[in-house]
Amino acid sequence: MKKFTITATYAPTDKDWGKISPEGIIEVNEGESKKFTITPKHSTNGIFVIKELKVDGRVKTIGNLSSVMTSTFENINSDITIHVVFDSTASIGDVSIPELSISPNPTTDGKVIVETGNVEINKIEVVNASGNIIIAIENPTTVLDLSNLNKGSYFVRFYTEKGITSRKVVKN
Known part of the structure; x- marks a missing residue:
């Protein structure tokens, strides 16, 4: 053979x-x-x-x-x-978009406001500390609901016309 x-x-x-x-x-x-x-x-x-x-x-x-x-x-x-x-992921696609912010941070009720400035957001992903995408939203609104998540730190990944950027958010 x-x-x-x-x-x-x-x-x-x-x-x-x-x-x-x-x-x-x-x-x-x-x-x-x-x-x-x-x-x-x-x-x-x-x-x-x-x-x-x-x-x-x-x-x-x-x-x-x-x-x-x-x-x-x-x-x-x-x-x-x-x-x-x-x-x-720290070396790929992460661009600086200072006008994007999340507040309040930390959040206690799980609802956060996404301030976009004039940046169009196409998709948002919420990633846990293990790197798993636990929420994915196409064409998101300005309110991000994290109330169903456990307490802890998460990364919110924004897909915009300028590129991809991430913000850390803490849920208490």
Whole structure:
């Protein structure tokens, strides 16, 4: 039976931003399938994302995916190279938009006013300390309701025509 290799790597390797599993050189038999799981790390130090996925040198995914991604290669009949690039959300897309603010902050009742200045907000995401998006609102109003959330710190990510920016909000 003919054998092929799948080489799975990621970058940057000097930072703990994510992983691909299995990793390294994997040997498979011709016609087999192999599933790979790509996991960006979520920690209190930041949210990390899958910035790019290349298969055999061709870009398959470009974006900032903060959730786990799986990819299955079926009926393998050649060698395959997979390379994943992770990035920190602190270094991607976060632009300075000083006219955006949230008040009151901290909030006790969970209702906060979003001051936008003249900035158009297309989408708002509320992200917990684990990096999970727990609220996503398309075409939001100026009142953000966090009353159903537990007490704690959250990041509010604003998607605007100027780019993406985040603000920290605390619910007491």
